[in-house]
Amino acid sequence: ILGCNINRNNHFFQPIAISTVSSSSGSSAIASLEALRLDGRLSLENNQLAAKDFGNRYHFLPAAVLHPKSVTDISSTVKHIFEMGPTSGLTIAARGHGHSLEGQAQAHEGVVINMEALQGQVMHFHTGEDPYVDVSGGDLWINILHESLKHGLAPKSWTDYLHLTVGGTLSNGGISGQAFRHGPQISNVYQLEVVTGRGEVVCCTKKQNADLFYGVLGGLGQFGIITKARISLEPAPKMVKWIRVLYLDFNTFSTDQEHLISTKNSFDYIEGFVLINRTGLLNNWRSSFNPKDPLQASQFNSEGKTLFCLEIAKYFNQEEYHTVNQKIDSLLSELNYIQSTLFLSEVSYMEFLNRVHVSELKLREKGLWEVPHPWLNLLIPKSKIHDFSQEVFGKILTDTSNGPILVYPLNKSRWDNRTSMVTPAEDIFYLVAFLSSAMPSSTGKEGLEHIVTQNRRILELCETAHLGMKQYLPHYSSQEQWKAHFGNQWEAFVLKKSTYDPLAILAPGHRIFKKSK
Numbered sequence: 001i002l003g004c005n006i007n008r009n010n011h012f013f014q015p016i017a018i019s020t021v022s023s024s025s026g027s028s029a030i031a032s033l034e035a036l037r038l039d040g041r042l043s044l045e046n047n048q049l050a051a052k053d054f055g056n057r058y059h060f061l062p063a064a065v066l067h068p069k070s071v072t073d074i075s076s077t078v079k080h081i082f083e084m085g086p087t088s089g090l091t092i093a094a095r096g097h098g099h100s101l102e103g104q105a106q107a108h109e110g111v112v113i114n115m116e117a118l119q120g121q122v123m124h125f126h127t128g129e130d131p132y133v134d135v136s137g138g139d140l141w142i143n144i145l146h147e148s149l150k151h152g153l154a155p156k157s158w159t160d161y162l163h164l165t166v167g168g169t170l171s172n173g174g175i176s177g178q179a180f181r182h183g184p185q186i187s188n189v190y191q192l193e194v195v196t197g198r199g200e201v202v203c204c205t206k207k208q209n210a211d212l213f214y215g216v217l218g219g220l221g222q223f224g225i226i227t228k229a230r231i232s233l234e235p236a237p238k239m240v241k242w243i244r245v246l247y248l249d250f251n252t253f254s255t256d257q258e259h260l261i262s263t264k265n266s267f268d269y270i271e272g273f274v275l276i277n278r279t280g281l282l283n284n285w286r287s288s289f290n291p292k293d294p295l296q297a298s299q300f301n302s303e304g305k306t307l308f309c310l311e312i313a314k315y316f317n318q319e320e321y322h323t324v325n326q327k328i329d330s331l332l333s334e335l336n337y338i339q340s341t342l343f344l345s346e347v348s349y350m351e352f353l354n355r356v357h358v359s360e361l362k363l364r365e366k367g368l369w370e371v372p373h374p375w376l377n378l379l380i381p382k383s384k385i386h387d388f389s390q391e392v393f394g395k396i397l398t399d400t401s402n403g404p405i406l407v408y409p410l411n412k413s414r415w416d417n418r419t420s421m422v423t424p425a426e427d428i429f430y431l432v433a434f435l436s437s438a439m440p441s442s443t444g445k446e447g448l449e450h451i452v453t454q455n456r457r458i459l460e461l462c463e464t465a466h467l468g469m470k471q472y473l474p475h476y477s478s479q480e481q482w483k484a485h486f487g488n489q490w491e492a493f494v495l496k497k498s499t500y501d502p503l504a505i506l507a508p509g510h511r512i513f514k515k516s517k
Ligand code: FAD
Pocket: 053, 054, 093, 094, 095, 096, 097, 098, 099, 100, 101, 104, 105, 106, 115, 137, 138, 158, 159, 160, 161, 163, 164, 165, 166, 167, 168, 169, 171, 172, 173, 174, 175, 176, 220, 221, 224, 225, 226, 227, 473, 507, 509, 510
């Protein structure tokens, strides 16, 4: 604690509002920033990109965008704004790849820091026992994968999509089908370099400045800007057996999923998704999955029923070909999927991890990538997932035509409860991700309004049925809701904010704290 006086009623604990700057003090503050000596540059014009994100629903234009070429550029900018005090009104948002959904990486009339400008600095690999790599906070995971593979190594825990930055996913969690075993990406970090809201550059680990280390992980960018991270690595496999099997019954599906995430030597990746009233089943599957027997797969007819697809993968190297097949057979023999629905694909490790990018390219071609994305990501405790599925799949949601709906369980033991990320209070919880795309001009079922209403109904169900749900990639519009989200972690979160970013300069796009005046 840096000697802060915490007044629980003070200014920045007020209800949320978009931070606005009185234009005269704002413009003089920006003018003073221009006088800073930078290795990179400050851009005052043509900053529309910084007012956009993947969600495509919130657009707040910043007054300036910093394209840093060094960590010093970032620390001196933050320090300068901190030293101007509350009156400047300026806030700062670190922007990774801008794949937020509700303006979280934007700063209305403030300063956006383009973290990707720090990319390209050499990644340092430690290849001995417990290998790791030191990367910049603005590095994309896809680039880390490319570089790590040159050393026969790879990070252990991923997101489904790799064109995201280290700082962006570590500020949230970073969850994919490997998390049941390795935990989220925030469980696989050894060290961080962080620029706090006071402009200080702090190195932190589990032992050194641990309060900041854990605070920043899953901390929604509230306590500091991640400029470097040391990521844990493992030997990379060459190939992947990628499998999909179908279920007609949610209970059987989730029982098998839970069995697999609790089994030793299980699959290396376990996810799942829901299909409701879809025709052209195969063509509409979410990614570049090409089953070995497309004929059989395309002939499978769901007769309009809701289907649950278990998606699993086993990593291997060529010399393990026979043993991996035996292992897969043995694991599959313990499952209760519809026997005629085993779809198998064999791909390189890179193809597997980069699978969503293939879909991105297809969607971009059709002009369907840069549409509004009203996504909803929920963490539901295991004891309530059946209630949830009964009420949502087939009732609130009568089809899955707007995008994939992922459902898979995670082991809470792989989370470190010292991080800022909030999860439900049970040993196993499910990630349920409604990854909808809205057709811009549609007023029907494919339109934004319809999807937002559906999302609201799902959230209301969680509330009224007391499901103990926690949002992942959370989005709220009042501080009361944020308080409820953090629950008994709220006080500690507020304390950290007043310690590391006492003027509430950082990450205004979440609208948790308002910059003091
Ligand atoms: P941005 O959107 O640029 O920033 C996100 C937040 O982090 C903002 O608050 C920003 O201020 C802050 N931030 C950015 N950089 C830093 C930094 N260096 N230091 C401190 N704060 C920073 N998530 C998963 O967990 N699993 C998935 O499988 C997954 N798949 C996805 C697929 C797609 C197609 C998309 C668009 C998103 C997906 N996400 C997934 C969500 C994704 O992890 C988050 O949206 C993430 O924040 C995006 O990273 P970004 O680099 O674009 O961050």
